[in-house]
Amino acid sequence: MEKQICAFCGRWYDIxxxxxxxxxxxxxxxxxxxxCFPAVKSNVASLPYSHLFKxxxxxxxNDK
Ligand SMILES: [Zn+2]
Structure with a gap:
C-alpha cells in the first residue's frame, strides 16, 4: 500500500x-x-484564503 508522510507530525501512514x-x-x-487533521483544518479555516483549499x-x- 502506498504511504505518505504527514506534513504536520512527520510520521508515515497508509495513504x-x-x-x-x-x-x-x-x-x-x-x-x-x-x-493531525482536526488541528490543521482549524488552522486552515482561520486563513483568509481558506476557500482555496479542498x-x-x-x-x-474505496468505502464499500
Ligand atoms: Zn500527523
Missing part, C-alpha cells in the same frame, strides 16, 4: 487513512494523518 489538502491552482498536495479523504472512494 488510505490520510486526508489530503489541495490548494486551488497549485499542483502540490499535502497529506495529513487523521490525528480536503480529500483518500480512503473514502
Amino acid at each position: 488510505e487513512a490520510m486526508i489530503s489538502l489541495h490548494e486551488d491552482g497549485k499542483t502540490f498536495v499535502l497529506y495529513y494523518c487523521e490525528g 480536503w480529500v479523504k483518500e480512503g473514502s472512494h
Whole structure:
C-alpha cells in the first residue's frame, strides 16, 4: 500500500487513512494523518484564503 508522510507530525501512514489538502491552482498536495487533521483544518479555516483549499479523504472512494 502506498504511504505518505504527514506534513504536520512527520510520521508515515497508509495513504488510505490520510486526508489530503489541495490548494486551488497549485499542483502540490499535502497529506495529513487523521490525528493531525482536526488541528490543521482549524488552522486552515482561520486563513483568509481558506476557500482555496479542498480536503480529500483518500480512503473514502474505496468505502464499500
Ligand atoms: Zn500527523
